[in-house]
Amino acid sequence: MNATLHHAQALLATGRPEQALTELSRLPANEVTGSFAMQLRCAALSRLDRWAEVGDAARAGLAANGPDPGLLLWLGRSEHEAGRDPQAERALLDGLAMAPEDVDLLCAYADLCAAAGQLDKAGKLVDLAAARAPQAPVVYATRIQLAHARGDDREAQRISREFVGAHPENPVAHALLGGTSAARGHVDAAYEGFRQAAAARPTEQLFAESAMELRVARHPLMRPLRPILRFGALKTWLVAVALIIGLRAIGLPVLGGLLGFVWLAYCVYSWVVPPLVRKWVMRSWR
Amino acid sequence: MHDDLFRPTIREQPPPGKPPWRPESIVYPAFFGGPLAAATLGLLNGHRLALPAGQLAAIAGAGVAGVAARITVGAFTEGNSPVRLAGTVCGLLVWLVVLSLQRRPFRVATLRGHGPARLIGPGLLAAIVCGLFEALLIVVLVR
Numbered sequence: 254m255n256a257t258l259h260h261a262q263a264l265l266a267t268g269r270p271e272q273a274l275t276e277l278s279r280l281p282a283n284e285v286t287g288s289f290a291m292q293l294r295c296a297a298l299s300r301l302d303r304w305a306e307v308g309d310a311a312r313a314g315l316a317a318n319g320p321d322p323g324l325l326l327w328l329g330r331s332e333h334e335a336g337r338d339p340q341a342e343r344a345l346l347d348g349l350a351m352a353p354e355d356v357d358l359l360c361a362y363a364d365l366c367a368a369a370g371q372l373d374k375a376g377k378l379v380d381l382a383a384a385r386a387p388q389a390p391v392v393y394a395t396r397i398q399l400a401h402a403r404g405d406d407r408e409a410q411r412i413s414r415e416f417v418g419a420h421p422e423n424p425v426a427h428a429l430l431g432g433t434s435a436a437r438g439h440v441d442a443a444y445e446g447f448r449q450a451a452a453a454r455p456t457e458q459l460f461a462e463s464a465m466e467l468r469v470a471r472h473p474l475m476r477p478l479r480p481i482l483r484f485g486a487l488k489t490w491l492v493a494v495a496l497i498i499g500l501r502a503i504g505l506p507v508l509g510g511l512l513g514f515v516w517l518a519y520c521v522y523s524w525v526v527p528p529l530v531r532k533w534v535m536r537s538w539r
Numbered sequence: 540m541h542d543d544l545f546r547p548t549i550r551e552q553p554p555p556g557k558p559p560w561r562p563e564s565i566v567y568p569a570f571f572g573g574p575l576a577a578a579t580l581g582l583l584n585g586h587r588l589a590l591p592a593g594q595l596a597a598i599a600g601a602g603v604a605g606v607a608a609r610i611t612v613g614a615f616t617e618g619n620s621p622v623r624l625a626g627t628v629c630g631l632l633v634w635l636v637v638l639s640l641q642r643r644p645f646r647v648a649t650l651r652g653h654g655p656a657r658l659i660g661p662g663l664l665a666a667i668v669c670g671l672f673e674a675l676l677i678v679v680l681v682r
Contacts, residue, residue, distance in 0.1 A: 342549040349545055368650045369549050372643070377544055402650055404642045486566055487638070494570075494631065498624060506620075520567075 255284070261293050268424075268454040270300035286317035288324060295327035304334040322352040326361055333365050341365055356382045360395040367402050375399055388419045390426065397429050401436070409433040417446075424453035428460050431467070438482035440470045465534065472530045478523050558656040559587040559648055562641035565658070569634035572666030573626035574609060575673050578602020580658075580665050581637035588644040601636040605629035606673060614681040622677060626670070 257280055264273040274297045280290055291314030298307045308331035314324040325348030332341035345362045352358060359382035366375040379395045386392055393416035400409035413430040420426045431446025447464035454460060469475065470482065481489050493516045500509035562584065569577035581598040612625035649655070 336552070338549045338552055339547070342547050346545055346547060353545070365549060368647065369552065370644070370647045371548060372647070374544065374548065381544070398650070402643070402646045404646055486563055490566055490570065490631070494627060498628075501620075501624075 258290060258293065261290075261297075265293060265297055265300070268300075268456050270297035273297040286314060288314060288318045288321045291318075292323045292327065295324070295331075299327070299330065304331050307331040308335065320347065320351060322348040322355055322358060325351075326355070326358050329358075329361055329365070333361075333368070338365060338369060354381075354385050356386045356389050357391055359385075360391045363395050363399065367399055372399065372403055375402075390416070390420055390423055393419070394425060394429060397433060401433070406433065406436045410437055410439075413446075422453070424450040424457070424460065427453065428457075428463065431463060435463075435467065435470075438479075438485065440467060440479070440482055443467050444471055466531075469527070469531045469534045472534060474526055474530050477519070478527070481523060552651070553589070555651070555653055557587050558653045559641075559645055560584050560658045560661075561655040562638050562645050564655075564662070565637055566631070566634050568658075568662040568666040568669075569630035569637075570627055572630060572670040573673050574602055574605025574629040574633045576665040576669035577630045577633035577637060578605065579669055580662065581633065581641070583661075584637070584641060588641055588648060590640065590644060594640045598633075598637055598640065601633045605633045606676070609673065610677055610681055613677040626673065 257276060261273045261276040264270075264276060273293065277285070277290060277294050277297070284290060291310055294310045295307045295314075298304075298310060307327055311324050311328035311331060315321065315328065318324065325344045329341045329344035329348065332338075332344060342362070342365060345358055345365065348355065348358045349362065359378050363375040363378035363382070366372075366378065376399060379392065379399060382389070382392050383396065393412060397409050397412045397416070400406075400412060410430070410433040413426070413433045416423070416426040417430050427446045428450035429446075431443045431450060434440075434446055435443035444464065444467035447460055447467055451457070451460040451464045493512075497509050497513050497516065500506070500512060560580070562581075565577060565580050565584070568580055578598055578601060581602070582595060585595045585598055606629070609622065609625045609629050613622045616622070645655075
């Protein structure tokens with residue numbers, strides 16, 4: 254592999270996809286359409302969210318190089334992103350026919366199946382990938398997404414912790430730990446996750462936005478809402494209702510009524526205050 | 540050996556209709572409106588999430604059972620407070636049925652990028668209209 258490709262790959266790994274694209278454009282004409290150069294191009298474009306161009310690049314690469322698992326992976330991802338799921342499946346299966354143990358292809362296909370609601374098949378695919386490369390970042394990320402889709406937030410957070418433990422330098426790991434912690438109402442852990450992710454990759458808009466959302470959640474005015482965030486609306490509501498009913502049942506209707514009124518005020522607070530805090534925090538950031 | 544897994548199973552997705560509501564949020568209209576509000580929103584959301592007919596029937600059945608339970612409470616007690624309480628409890632129970640059936644499909648829908656729709660307007664409307672209708676039903680039938 255020549256120095257330009259090495260350089261482009263390094264730029265991509267450090268989160269500078271635009272520079273990587275510039276670097277790739279310096280390649281001589283006969284190397285531009287090489288399989289690896291095209292894969293790097295697709296990776297850089299996907300980081301910039303230019304998925305239509307990812308598809309074009311993958312097709313151009315396939316036309317120049319013939320069938321290639323790495324390029325079929327990018328074609329499949331871009332078709333999935335464009336909402337053409339059957340075409341995405343065909344590309345990924347073509348890739349898997351050539352490289353049945355390719356971890357990236359297995360995980361991309363698992364993502365596709367999960368988005369189509371086929372969670373069991375997605376689970377089996379990611380298990381295959383995990384048997385092959387249990388510590389690969391893409392395997393962790395796919396397992397976390399799958400656990401989230403199943404509604405198993407605890408498992409999703411557990412895998413995220415494992416991911417951060419195995420790859421403490423990986424910003425995506427921290428961001429996923431932030432996201433899964435937020436889903437369970439662990440506000441401080443969530444903020445820490447996104448803060449580390451944003452620090453490691455300051456160019457990523459999503460990490461910065463999530464970190465700011467959690468700055469909102471950590472605002473002093475949001476402190477009374479911690480129980481709802483921590484235990485979820487369901488448990489908090491059930492406890493409140495059980496208390497109100499219990500007080501009435503043991504012959505303290507006044508106290509029960511009072512608690513009911515406090516609970517109502519709390520609900521109104523939980524609807525009104527978060528948008529206001531968000532507005533204030535945003536303003537102080539601009 | 541992975542022949543089954545590598546067989547194509549993805550069919551053309553139907554074009555996205557109305558985005559679904561967050562099933563967790565239906566707790567609010569369920570609490571204030573009662574079982575009918577919970578079941579109505581649950582059914583509408585189930586339709587948006589394209590749930591199978593059996594699950595929609597389960598939600599409708601839970602709603603009917605909830606309303607029947609509330610009417611029964613109304614028939615055997617005096618005063619307003621037990622009926623109100625029964626409305627809240629039955630509403631929450633119906634919502635639990637809705638949540639258990641819709642949590643996964645909702646998460647899958649968000650994977651496809653169909654973000655949640657706002658429930659504030661429809662939720663308020665359902666809570667008020669269904670709540671009043673239920674109250675009327677109880678007054679006419681058992682009071």
